Amino acid sequence: MDSRAVDTVRVLAADAVQKVGNGHPGTAMSLAPVAYLLFQKVMRHNPNDPHWAGRDRFVLSCGHSSITLYIQLFLGGFGLELEDLQSLRTWGSKTPGHPEYGHTAGVEITTGPLGQGIANAVGMAMASRRERGLLDPDAPQGESLFDHQIYCLASDGDIEEGISSEASSIAGTQRLGNLTLIYDNNKISIEDDTNIALTEDTAARYEAYGWHVQTVDWTNAETHYAENVRAVAEALDAARAVTDRPSFISLRTIIGWPAPTKQGTGKAHGSALGDDEVAATKKVLGFDPEKTFEVSEEVLAHTRALRERGQQEQDAWQQKLDAWAAANPEAHALYQRLEAQELTPGWEDALPTWDADAKGVATRAASGKILTAIAPKLPELWGGSADLAESNNTTPEGEPSFLPTDRQTKMFSGGPYGRVLHFGIREHAMGAILNGIKAHGGTRPYGGTFLTFSDYMRGAVRLSALMKLPVTYVWTHDSIGLGEDGPTHQPIEHLAALRAIPGLDVVRPADANETAAAWKTILEHKDRPAGLILTRQNLPIVPRGTDGYADTEGVARGAYVLKDFGSADAEQFVILIGTGSEVQYALGAAEKLADEGIAARVVSMPCREWFDEQDEGYRNSVIPPEIKARVSVEAGVSQGWRDVVGDAGRIISIEHYGASAAGALLFEKFGFSADTVAAAARESL
């Protein structure tokens, strides 16, 4: 019956892709036995409750083979039915071209952009260890309620993408024994035979990363093809038994097997097989070539028995959980809080405040103090940096690193359940690992690097936004103000380029107190990622709630009137809008203008996305539509600011690359000062 079920998978894959006319049938056909083995025999999960915290996780890194996953979700009874497979890749279906998190029950994470899934799985494996450490640190290995496995299926493309190299090296250092990666080594990608581009010994590469490596060859050294499923099952058993290293299983397959003419070709990878080939495949498998989407009742009854088995497993787990909860009321309260994604009540009382100070502090330094202050209140908050901990100020003081015992150093101690992450200089993997951590459970991850290197991680940041995952990117050294490192390190276009990403909040506080308000607002959001943009250099700390200056309540609204300068009945009125380090120039200009009899309003606009969400009344109260004289000032490209300042407004920006010199000098050379803002204001009037 299992064998018939596996062949049913192949037929469904061929039919589903053929029906819509495009898609990726090949991998789904050849990996049918593996996917079936995992979903029906190996993984612990319950189709009735795809969110069960005790479940094993499955990541389909080769997201283009989404039908591989959908068919298992259909057979196992996770909520997909035959008509869902029939509407593959069509408007409104539960079965889009690539698996989408939050859209289809049983899909653990959105995949498709290659390599991401491997890094997501690494993040899940890390999250699993951290969550266990928070809730049940003393249970023996493998005996905790919170011990489970992470399985990931990857293709040639995943292996080729650099992000997989980054993430896999981290996984080796982190000794992620709960992670198993199955590599479908079919030697075919879109450009057909991978000999033109992939000749490395991938298994040896994974050994070099410190993984436990096994090889299964269904081609039997290219002599004859036999799907030795038992060998895969044994390899999975062996992988599970190795708990001090992640496991890599290189499985040699023939893509599209057993399609008679297209197996082992690039054609089977990314296009429908064609009616004739589908029919011929059905004949090979003993199916009626005239029928489509043929699933026998026996097969479905057999595979849907998973619902009962899964329920029994979850029930047993729940009993244990109840016993554990009774014995560990504090840990259980934390567990419930994490599951609900609620922050510790009153946590925000721990947020520091700063007194007005002209010399000021860097917002990155303020952020570091904030993390140190709130870390004890929010154990779910954890993160680190891509080798720039001291520069990004991402380490809460005194907190332990997340490191296996033998990876600790003089500078960073901790343990396997620590909370300070060390990604090495691997920004892209960092982003995808944060996504994996967040998709796994209730913790709140963050990761830091220089803003300019947000370029290295956009692939992952976009997926945070697409999945609406509340991960926080800490991007410091946010402008030419970073100084001597010069143009390669100075962000110019990055604020605009990040704001362009739908669903990402780009938050650039103007001083230390705005930074605290920014962290507060970011952590209160559960449904979106944010990029927190911080300075290397000191920024003056603005007085608050005195002398006409507003407090920081307005930060959460994205923009607010920081201070109105000059007489209310002045004949001329101008609005000066700044973000981050340039708000100080707006303030300086406003004073000058007021001295000239021009009323000037300074608007601090730390987050344009938050401001755009406010109602029109509030927005108009901050920037009255009838006041056309407006100036924006931000040390980045002007792109996008015309919407704010209008045709009559002036934009103070930088449209070219920076230079290597002291930051203060660069601001002066490139036209950022109270004088230039004041001059632009006069022009705008």
Place this chain on the structure above:
Amino acid sequence: MDSRAVDTVRVLAADAVQKVGNGHPGTAMSLAPVAYLLFQKVMRHNPNDPHWAGRDRFVLSCGHSSITLYIQLFLGGFGLELEDLQSLRTWGSKTPGHPEYGHTAGVEITTGPLGQGIANAVGMAMASRRERGLLDPDAPQGESLFDHQIYCLASDGDIEEGISSEASSIAGTQRLGNLTLIYDNNKISIEDDTNIALTEDTAARYEAYGWHVQTVDWTNAETHYAENVRAVAEALDAARAVTDRPSFISLRTIIGWPAPTKQGTGKAHGSALGDDEVAATKKVLGFDPEKTFEVSEEVLAHTRALRERGQQEQDAWQQKLDAWAAANPEAHALYQRLEAQELTPGWEDALPTWDADAKGVATRAASGKILTAIAPKLPELWGGSADLAESNNTTPEGEPSFLPTDRQTKMFSGGPYGRVLHFGIREHAMGAILNGIKAHGGTRPYGGTFLTFSDYMRGAVRLSALMKLPVTYVWTHDSIGLGEDGPTHQPIEHLAALRAIPGLDVVRPADANETAAAWKTILEHKDRPAGLILTRQNLPIVPRGTDGYADTEGVARGAYVLKDFGSADAEQFVILIGTGSEVQYALGAAEKLADEGIAARVVSMPCREWFDEQDEGYRNSVIPPEIKARVSVEAGVSQGWRDVVGDAGRIISIEHYGASAAGALLFEKFGFSADTVAAAARESL
């Protein structure tokens, strides 16, 4: 004397960083013997002519250690003097924080963003082979004028970044025997001991890529430190002798050696050592701790003898070149053309044209036909795709692949001197390899992937723009129009995000003929990269030079009046501005509006950067400032369009992620049609 010179390097590095107060002294000190060995003993180059085509190339992938390179350029006499070292990292100096291409003689490429340099070096090694193949294919290995070596120095950070994994795997497949990578294995990065993040066996990893791997350990298994320069020299000799594989030399060093207290620490990596430590280091080395920037005349005379040796080598090479030129006049003419970066006269006559056709063709398909047509005229034009050749239409028909003999496949034949590149699914390395190819010499490289995966390669694209390198990115599948692959594959924010990059031309042609004009303009530029944005789906081919439609001359100006619809004396006049696939909706709307008595001008705007460069007169002739009724239509975010349409204008855009369904349906669902453009026009009036 060499030993004193090497110690002089260390002292200069410490002094230069100490003077400016920030920078990276450690690597420059410990790698002083290696840099000196390369520049003074190993590499063939001539300080009098840093552009000599026969020179070996040096890439400092760890660009933060720029002083390593600057000191060698000073000692060798490439144009830097002591005062340049003294003005390290200051405004206007020749010695910025990171090495900058085109700024300092002897700097082959801009580095700093980690990992890029390794991929650049791979690109240079590929370019060297291709150039040799174009000019001197029949010379025995190692005996051509165009045979030379590429050396690259890399740090832990370079090794950690995924781009190095991508590029190094390609280098193995490509059997780049002319490439040697020296890895400074000092086990220290900014977060100090790399045991927290880098525990892989990097040498084994490179063996897995198919490289020739050697190890030199100056710590002698952590027992005693001895700078065995001879061992490095021998390893370099051995590397040169291996011509069928790239070479990797793992060199175990102690960073900052011999600084007495800071050697082997993260502090020596990225900060000035401090006056006391600098003085103590000088004592260790037998220098006067009271003096700074101490260079003895003898040392300088000794090292500057490189000028004479280099000149002799170049003179000898030039004699051979003259003899070769006489014997190979055609090849020599090509050589001169490549050196001058001039295109073949009349090449543009080969560009295809298309007749008007409502059904049309995809611009990606048009681009493929264009490449096929011009390939014979422009042998310098070469490129490929990140495993999407058939989708990106990047393969000129009938042209050979650039592949070692044993890497050819049924689908792709060719040879080591071929011109079709196969990057595998490695977008980031592709971009950096293109930069390396272009920085190496006179060929013109291009590379393709889906537009959405421009995210994976932004780190490299930004450097193309910063260096003003004329590489061409072919980004197809440019909108929701790609259809079923869904939101992970549908670009939404990418046009805006790419336009934000200073110095990058983003070119989105509206039909097949605009695509030809776009390629023409792009290839005529020598001083900047371009992204060519192409559709998956068919686009109607607009009539040209008839019925009021303009020809494609205006493409080069970035925007032009495609056609004026309606009566010249209509009371109402609106300007409809579209790019790429949305121009057809502007045309459809204009017809509707004209029927209603509203005059409508359709402006096709394939490249905003080109349009911005036009004089005001031209710009105003296309979009008259007095006409405030304007509509823009583009299947991407609105960001940046307010500048074009003004306060009164309307922007038809998409501000959210796409969906998995047929492309035509998505345009309809998401509001792109002649009707929506016409409605917006009426609103704008």
